Amino acid sequence: MKKSIHVFIFLLICCLLITLVACDGKSGVDAGADKGKLPPTDPSNILVAYFSATGTTKGVAEKIADATDGDIYEIVPSQPYTQEDLAYTNSSCRANNEQNSATARPAINGNVQDMESYDVIYLGYPIWWGKAPKIIYTFLESYEFAGKTIVPFCTSGGSSIDGSLSEIQALATDATWLDGRRFDASATSAQIKTWVDSLIMTSEETDGEKEMTEEIFLTIGDSKIAVKLEKNSAVDALVELLKQDDITYVANEYGGFEKVGSLGHSLPRSDVQMTTKAGDVILYNGDQIVLFYGSNSWRYTKLGTMQGISAEELKALLTKTDAITVKISLN
Ligand SMILES: Cc1cc2nc3c(=O)[nH]c(=O)nc-3n(C[C@H](O)[C@H](O)[C@H](O)COP(=O)(O)O)c2cc1C
Structure with missing residues (x-):
């Protein structure tokens, strides 16, 4: 045989x-x-x-x-x-x-x-x-x-x-x-x-779904950006944390396409191979939040998509300085 x-x-x-x-x-x-x-x-x-x-x-x-x-x-x-x-x-x-x-x-x-x-x-x-x-x-x-x-x-x-x-x-x-x-x-x-x-x-x-949080906000300098959320357990865990308090963290430049920083908490991962786009808000390694102004292919868990900001505006905002302070809030 x-x-x-x-x-x-x-x-x-x-x-x-x-x-x-x-x-x-x-x-x-x-x-x-x-x-x-x-x-x-x-x-x-x-x-x-x-x-x-x-x-x-x-x-x-x-x-x-x-x-x-x-x-x-x-x-x-x-x-x-x-x-x-x-x-x-x-x-x-x-x-x-x-x-x-x-x-x-x-x-x-x-x-x-x-x-x-x-x-x-x-x-x-x-x-x-x-x-x-x-x-x-x-x-x-x-x-x-x-x-x-x-x-x-x-x-x-x-x-x-x-x-x-x-x-x-x-x-x-x-x-x-x-x-x-x-x-x-x-x-x-x-x-x-x-x-x-x-x-x-x-x-x-279905009633419970209607009450689910569908967006959160990122504040960077004077800009407040809505993020339309994905439906996954990482998002659920993040929303639960935000119900207790806003989260502020420092994000650093990486690779000419993203700002990445530690959330200070671990969220459940459901990583899949993906190619990100400008505006994507991503969970990397369970505890890093990545804000993309460019693209990268990796195994990530997507948290949401920034709304109402063009790729150019986002790049200008995120690359103004090497390190940026980001506040995440429910409203
Ligand atoms: C090329 C080939 C590879 C297959 N590999 C697997 C396999 O890895 N595991 C398995 O359980 N069945 C395997 N099968 C069996 C099919 O999954 C199974 O017969 C299926 O029900 C066929 O569905 P279909 O009649 O709709 O084509 C394989 C069949 C083919 C033709």
């Missing part, structure tokens, strides 16, 4: 063991608490987009579309995958070559009509070597996802969805991502409906 076959069988056995530990006792659906929830959404604003090479993910996608009443869109490769392309025991089959290439972006035939109209996108794919197939990367790079929530789901021979998430999340950092879920071919409509319903906020949760 070739070495690649041993490696794959070993991987599948590991995955099966992990699945046995992780499953909730029922087959078809992995256990796990989903992070984040969806506000009740009009079905016409829900899209179930999926790629399926051999039909398993398609079956799950159709059940999700039934459960949500949303629209369904199949991500169809311009060049369909043949059995040979998918023969993963052949180390140089097309699917393996694509998964081994950081830059592979298989072309998609057609596109989503009126993507702007969707607020929630369920995004489905089979796991290929622990990750999402590269055509999902093509899909994520083809549209704007700011303001949308993406709910990933996958099917696999046993691997969990977890290992596939960070790379695809990094391709749409403006979206809100839910943790997502793995299903296998035996997942029933009832199991899928239970999962879909569990993602929707109750009316108490």
Whole structure:
């Protein structure tokens, strides 16, 4: 037997063991608490987009579309995958070559009509070597996802969805991502409906959301800048600190693109690889606040985006002196 076959069988056995530990006792659906929830959404604003090479993910996608009443869109490769392309025991089959290439972006035939109209996108794919197939990367790079929530789901021979998430999340950092879920071919409509319903906020949760702090302020010299907040546990922790008192810290120049300083507190990290833009307010290393007037690619947790200041104005403000004093406040 070739070495690649041993490696794959070993991987599948590991995955099966992990699945046995992780499953909730029922087959078809992995256990796990989903992070984040969806506000009740009009079905016409829900899209179930999926790629399926051999039909398993398609079956799950159709059940999700039934459960949500949303629209369904199949991500169809311009060049369909043949059995040979998918023969993963052949180390140089097309699917393996694509998964081994950081830059592979298989072309998609057609596109989503009126993507702007969707607020929630369920995004489905089979796991290929622990990750999402590269055509999902093509899909994520083809549209704007700011303001949308993406709910990933996958099917696999046993691997969990977890290992596939960070790379695809990094391709749409403006979206809100839910943790997502793995299903296998035996997942029933009832199991899928239970999962879909569990993602929707109750009316108490929606009321709580409305009361959530959506912006904070940075005061630098005479300038007071509003920061529209992301929704994550670092932001929640920061807001809790600010409820006790304003925070003032000193930020120093770094790299010709940012001002960085210690917050004096550690916040929970959910770092993902991202490329920052001028105006981004970022948590670095759990306790450093970075104000960007330029761009950098690194693993960060985004806290928010400065509002009402142009990139030029921001650069002028932040680079007036090497060290600047920044006050963060709730109002
Ligand atoms: C190239 C390739 C790589 C795969 N890698 C994995 C893997 O790492 N872990 C796993 O559990 N299953 C793996 N599988 C199995 C698929 O994830 C599984 O059969 C999936 O349900 C297929 O979905 P589809 O019918 O929608 O294409 C792989 C399949 C292919 C073709």
